[in-house]
Amino acid sequence: MKFDTSLIKTKFIKRYKRFFVDVSLNNQILTAHCPNSGSMLGLLNEGEVAWISQSKNKERKLKYTLEILEHNNQMIGINTHLTNKIVEEALIDKKIKELEKFNEIKREVKFNDATRFDFFISNKKDQAFVEVKNVTLKRNKDFAEFPDAPTARGQKHLLELISAKKKGYQAFLIFLIQREDCNSFKISKDIDKKYYENFIEAKKKGVNFLCYSSKVSNKEINLKKKIEIKFE
Known part of the structure; x- marks a missing residue:
């Protein structure tokens, strides 16, 4: 998934009102949209590098969007609006081995009336959400976690x-890690115990869970490798 425009390197200042961040560029403070509703725990560190994009839409109220934050020399993609684009490209290019049999x-x-899933994939024999x-x-040094x-x-x-x-x-749920410095994945049950309980119940009922890391740069974000899921 290539970025539509060249990203701009800035310094992160703060996040506020959930969907706003301030960054510094050449001693000027810019306000950008933050396309992530999570807590972004561990990433909101003043002074670290933040990469933003500039919208081509002249009518847009906020012309900048936060795309990547850097932490410990690691780029982390924070734009949740790009997640499905990354996975869709991987599905089309058959990079997810477990789903390569699906052509549509x-x-x-x-x-149902209350739920839309991100994808419906199918072939002549099988259908999956x-x-x-x-x-x-x-x-910690080993695990990526969800949710934050x-x-x-x-x-x-x-x-x-x-x-x-x-x-x-x-039924499949794909955890896409928008960073490449993780070797394992687990549910953060101390943050959301109910999510963990539903996760374990879903596994028992036959829902398939997959996890992949991403190669993140200021040019593009692509699927990198399969990551082991810990179900303890």
Whole structure:
């Protein structure tokens, strides 16, 4: 997934009102949109590098968007709006081995009156719903974790994937880590115990979980490698 425009290197100052960040460029303070509703735990460090994009839409109120934060010399993609684009390209290019048999790919497909899943994929024999979650949290040297804040929406998606499985569909949840310095993945049950409980229940009911890391640069973000999921 290549960025549409060249990213601008700035220094992070602060995040506020959830979807706003201030950054510094040549001693000028710029306000940018923050396309991430999570806590971004561990990433909001004043003075570290922040990469922003500039919108081509002249009517847009905030012309800048935060795309990447750097921490410990590691680039982390924080734009959750790009997550599905990265996964879609990987599906099309057959980079996700577990899903390479599916040839038809549809985005944002309605499952019921309350839920749309990120993808509906199919072939002549099988049909599957796929939900994707963006991961940025890393609290120790080995593990990436999700979520970084309690997520009622995420809890619901796990229950809906169980429902899809009961109705005869295959069901997948892909955790996309938008960083490349992780070797394992686990659910942060200390942050959201209910999500962990639903996660374990979904696994028991046959929902498939996959996790992949990303190669992140200021030019593009692409799927990198499969990451082991710890189910303890």
